Amino acid sequence: MSTRVAIARERAFWEQLDFTNRSTLKIKATVGETRYPIRLVDHVSALDDEGTLMAATLVLSYALAESAALERLDLESRSVAGIEDWGGRLLRASGRAWSDVAGGRAGAVEVGVVRNLVVHGQGVVDQKNFARLESAGSPAFRLGESVELTYDRVVTYRARLRSLLTAGGLGVEG
Structure with a gap:
């Protein structure tokens, strides 16, 4: 349940921000030594798939x-x-x-x-x-x-x- 709450908070965070170029916006995260870029719309879509x-x-x-x-x-x-x-x-x-x-x-x-x-x-x-x-x-x-x-x-x-x-x-x- 805690993971579901964290995912819901992440989704809400990105959805509440007002971007004019949402479809082209990319976010980047670094995990260990790996840099992970993803389009915002793809990230939010992944969050919707439980x-x-x-x-x-x-x-x-x-x-x-x-x-x-x-x-x-x-x-x-x-x-x-x-x-x-x-x-x-x-x-x-x-x-x-x-x-x-x-x-x-x-x-x-x-x-x-x-x-x-x-x-x-x-x-x-x-x-x-x-x-x-x-x-x-x-x-x-x-x-x-x-x-x-x-x-x-x-x-x-x-x-x-x-x-x-x-x-x-x-x-x-x-």
Whole structure:
């Protein structure tokens, strides 16, 4: 949320300034030893696209959840096959079930599928991922449907991951 606030403030800052040549104006930033020039209109346009922030948030949240579960189970990532596998093992080890998790197994698989689509740069649900959703009983997406990562969707997915970890015996704050 703090990153969203910072982005909104940056957008508001540039939009409140009154420039007559807004379309040709360039801003420059130096990061480390790299100088980065960009047209102001392109910068503001990039600020309007939350997709990259949402993708990074989802991928990192999923990675942290998976890592915590695998550490608790003393497993290597290559020895499990998706959230339905490591999540199911975590729940069984804690004497819990998918019914104890927000969204259940179908919701967790939806999170895993969307995470995979993001990581692999796919914007639409392909046959393999659709079959995985269908197998889990998730009606979330149709074959060939575009997947848009909105703030609300990522909040839901993070809540599902948190719920899975909590039900699995990993007390998760916030």
